[in-house]
Amino acid sequence: MKQRTTAGLAAFALGSALVLAGCGTGDSSGGDASASASGSPAASASPVVAGGTCEAQEQPAPEQPAPTxxxxxxxxxxxxxxxxxxxxxxxxxxxxxxxxxxxxxxxxxxxxxxxxxxxxxxxxxxxxxxxxxxxxxxxxxxxxxxxxxxxxxxxxxxxxxxxxxxxxxxxxxxxxxxxxxxxxxxxxxxxxxxxxxKEPTPTKAEGEPVEPVEGLPTVELAEDGAPTLTIEDSFEEPSELVVQPLIEGDGAKVTKEDEVTVQYLGCLIDGTSFDSSWGRGAPASFPLNGVIPAWTNGLDGQTVGSQLLLVAPPADAYGEDPAAHELGGKTLVFVVDILSAKKAAQG
The missing domain is CATH 3.10.50.40 (Chitinase A; domain 3)
Structure with a gap:
């Protein structure tokens, strides 16, 4: 049975804080989704210089003013x-x-x-x-x-x-x-x-490790699965989306029509963390047709249980214009654990 998550209701409650949805989606969870951008860097036309270590920053639970x-x-x-x-x-x-x-x-x-x-x-x-x-x-x-x-x-x-x-x-x-x-x-x-x-959901990716291509940011995992991302000073920003499996799960294949539940860390190439489900203490859920292209295209065809490294140039993230979005013009790096997937509600 197709079911909606609270993506729409939660997105409205949190407003533009749903980073991955851009203009507001996706459940969290579990999507849109839902994911907070508290602590996001201010929009700037200045370039971001590669090199740094990025890990999840603790983020408080979203707040809503008490009813007057x-x-x-x-x-x-x-x-x-x-x-x-x-x-x-x-x-x-x-x-x-x-x-x-x-x-x-x-x-x-x-x-x-x-x-x-x-x-x-x-x-x-x-x-x-x-x-x-x-x-x-x-x-x-x-x-x-x-x-x-x-x-x-x-x-x-x-x-x-x-x-x-x-x-x-x-x-x-x-x-x-x-x-x-x-x-x-x-x-x-x-x-x-x-x-x-609720049926229990895994809290981290579980599967066979995959040797990544040299030259990409590297990932180390804590015992609970929380990632630490290291980006070398010599890292060169790609012109196209990079999708690098780090762990290959044995679950069902994900499609663009699915709603996924994930753990993720989002970073700039200088090591600045701008969003993380790990920092909020719970996975997030959202439909893949309501997020940035890097997620829609990067998770499509991957399997549940997998962990991915996504390197998204601006065209696959929030575009080239820093005035249009606080992350506009920036290359973004994500570590994504795909915990579950199901068909998203249509319409």
Whole structure:
């Protein structure tokens, strides 16, 4: 069954912090995805000189402002017509809806199984634009779509995406409304349809080591699998994407239509770390059709369980223009452990 992850909802909550998605995707996880860029270097037209050692920097869990009294009152005033477990007939509120941060309101606690920490929670997400009150096409009730899946208590998600699920059961209906970093507001009516213990996922690549081509950055692994990347002063930036397997797994082949769960480290060629799932303490998940070309093309055809070294020139990353993105004009180096893959939701 095709299922969505919380990529869209999490991406909106975190705004432009989803580095790999560029303009915002992918679950984390597990994608878009979701991956924070806190600590990213400021955009600059100055060249980056090769040479340095890069490792994961600890990154705090994403934060969302605590609901203000005004935010809570605004969310509690949102009216939803229709039975829980069925597509809402109407969602009404005074437009435009303005919020400083976020808020939520449990409309029905549900009478099914209780949701436990670590459960994989499946829910429908009916999304409404706070500016005009119109439903958005990202609704999981749309024909051909499938419910969203989230791990309750996932540390990579801000509290506004986990706290509302505390103390509720399968069958619950709740409203979550939040402001994005650009000030726009979305309203999400969430209907919980299932909750079950999550199947364990590997935390690092496991397979046969592969001898890399000479001249590439080298990787050393800690006992837990966290990589340290060393880039020599003599390293020459490639003109085309470099995809170098370091560990070859024996799992299924990944396709561009998949959603992957990965551990990764992202570095500039001077050894500056700009993003890492290792630094956040949990893998990330996102659809490969919603990330930079280096990831879409580099992971395509690789096998689950593999570890890859990706060296992405600007054309395969964020383009040549540093004014368009803080990483624009820069060659990026990634170490990626492919932990799992499944078909991503379409549309």
């Amino acid at each position: 009294d005004a935010d809570q009152k605004a969310v509690e005033a949102i009216e939803v017509e229709g039975k829980p477990g069925e597509e809402p007939e109407d969602v009404s509120f005074k437009t435009p809806l303005t919020l400083e941060g976020a808020g939520y309101n449990v409309l029905d606690k549900g009478d099914g199984a209780a949701i436990e920490e670590g459960d994989e929670v499946t829910f429908h997400d009916y999304t409404v634009n706070g500016a005009d009150g119109k439903a958005l096409p990202s609704s999981t009730w749309e024909k051909g779509a499938e419910p969203t899946v989230m791990t309750f208590g996932d540390p990579t998600f801000p509290p506004v995406l986990t706290e509302p699920f505390t103390g509720i059961n399968v069958g619950a209906r709740l409203v979550v409304a939040l402001a994005g970093q650009d000030g726009s507001v979305q309203v999400h009516v969430l209907d919980v349809v299932d909750a079950k213990a």
